[in-house]
Amino acid sequence: MESSGSALPSAASSSFTTFVLPIAALTVAIYSFYRLLVYPLYLSPLSRIPNAHWSSAISPLWILYVRYTDNENDALLDAHQKLGPVVRLGPSDLSINSIDHVKTVYGGGFERTDWYSMFDNYGVPCMFSTVPSKEHALRKRMISNVYSKSFMQSSPAARRQARAILLGRLLPLLTASTAADQDPQGLEVASLFMATSMDFISAYIYGLRCGTDFLRNAAYREHWLQLYLNRHGASFYLQEVPSITRLMRAVLRTSPYPQWVDWATQELSEWNTALYNKAMAFLGNVKMDGNSTGTFNRGHFAESPEDEPVVLQSLLTNLERETATHGTDSLLYATAIKQPELAVQSELFDHILAGQETTGLGLTSLAWKLSLHQNAQDALREELLQLKKQTQQGGDDTEFFPTAKELDALPVLQAVIMETLRLDAPIETPQPRQIPPSGCRIGPYEVPGGVRIASQAHTLHRDESVFPQADEWHYARWLPLSSPTDDDNDDNDDAPRRAQARQFWAFSSGGRMCIGSNFAIQEMKEVAAMIYSRFQTHVVDDSGMEPDEGPVSEQLYLRFAPLT
Ligand code: HEM
Secondary structure (H helix, E strand, O other): OHHHHHHHHHHHHHHHHHHHHHHHHHHHHHHHHHHHHHHHHHHOHHHHOOEOOOOOOOOOHHHHHHHHOOOHHHHHHHHHHHHOOEEEEEOOEEEEOOHHHHHHHHHOOOOOOHHHHHHOEOOEOOOOOOOOHHHHHHHHHOOHHHHOHHHHHOOHHHHHHHHHHHHHHHHHHHHHHOOOOOOOOOEEHHHHHHHHHHHHHHHHHHOOOOOOOOOOOHHHHHHHHHHHHHHHHHHHHHHHOHHHHHHHHHHHOOOOOOOHHHHHHHHHHHHHHHHHHHHHHHOOOOOOOOOOOOOOOHHHHOOOHHHOOHHHHHHHHHHHHHHHHHHHHOOOHHHHHOOHHHHHHHHHHHHHHHHHHHHHHHHHHHHHHHHHOHHHHHHHHHHHHHHHHHOOOOOOHHHOOOOHHHHHOOHHHHHHHHHHHHHOOOOOOOOOEEOOOOOEEEOOEEEOOOOEEEOOHHHHOOOOOOOOOOOOOOHHHHOOOOOOOOOOOOOOOOHHHHHHHHHOOOOOOHHHOOOOHHHHHHHHHHHHHHHHOOEEEEEEEOHHHOOOOOOOOOOOEEEEEEOO
């Protein structure tokens, strides 16, 4: 009896090891084989889409490696040129390169992904990092008016700020560089244009008095730019492998990127808080706790419109209105109304970062292209000098400062900027969105919900069917057909021009399109007009302008020759 009692469990355990375990292992193996190979390769609705790499259907490793090595633009261009407008990058990751598909995704309000959460500042979201569409739209409405073209063109603050920055700060630096005793190597303009953009955007947000003076404070600006560059080291880990990053932090108490990235973020955040505090103090200690002094009166700034903190005021006023109207029921209650000071700082910090790097890069590319293409520079100068003559602002050169509306009517100025932003878009990398849960149709393909999908200016702007000789900087492609300076336009068909305008995607499109596009274009026009009505520029050294998908590290040395 004793022996039979002990034999039973051992028979059970032997049948477990003989039958159950192998069957379980086989089931797992078959299921894994099906899930990881058969389904993604042959049965998934995505399996009909061409793969950018042989492994794309079954593994994200190839595209992760491409992103890690900052080669995404080239890899996507190559894939789309070979495989068409829809390609599969990873098992659940698509790239599109057709303006019709772009309309479906970006015009259709497909939501952003957590990829954007690294753009939270101070631990709270801003408009850029907000995922839900309704919350995003509410945030956008609070500030979109002050960035609209009509508002900006007639804003006394914007005009006086631009004048003070360009005539009071940038022009003296350029003029000094032309003195006979100056080093013939020329001026490094990438850093100078980043400084110009920073001074522009911080003045519009916080007022000229409380904004930056990076143009004249070269030492601090170089330090700031270094901190900013340091942050790029973390993007891959935070955006592409966030769960591994979180796991490493939680379990190993370490981070995949160096600690100085966090220190740089901390210092930059404190720097922005200091600007905010200064502007708030200037505004007269407006309280954010519901006992505020009410809406702001532009009359305060009648004497010195340049000191008006335009964006800050708009945000404070509208956030206050939302608090008063909806209070705890507001969609923004948890993320903004409960912590208004941090929410405002987070939003404005994002505008500062978004506005300085992009426009600075755009201006650097513009000056580079105009220095390489002296014929375009001459055409632009002729247009500007003509305007100067018409507006009779002659006499003292330093005072020529056309209005934003006057500049907006200049076709060559518009064309050189469009062509520069086409070929050298400051943000040309993919802008990921997710397919909604119900799925959608992209061209001939049914795509299930949850799939990551993105397009990018880099490939859209190199589509030869829309932009012939797409790799060439050819500003005349943007000139109106009737323009006397456009020799190439003998045909009267403007359909190709409409197609170009439709496919221009430097600022994205749809509800999440860049809010600062008018600001950036107006600034670029003002800077270009100031420079090219006074100087001729020549390249001294552009070896630092090699195509670079990595962190912003461009360098460009130009010589400024005063017009005689
Ligand atoms: C030439 C200059 C600029 C370029 C090329 C540019 C480009 C872009 C692009 C492509 C996006 C969409 C990004 C995405 O969805 O992933 C974007 C969004 C944004 N940009 Fe710009 N930008 C420029 C200047 C500015 C300026 C001056 C500001 C200052 C306010 C700004 C503020 C923003 C903000 C706040 C967003 C987020 C919009 C939203 O979420 O609805 N940008 N920009």
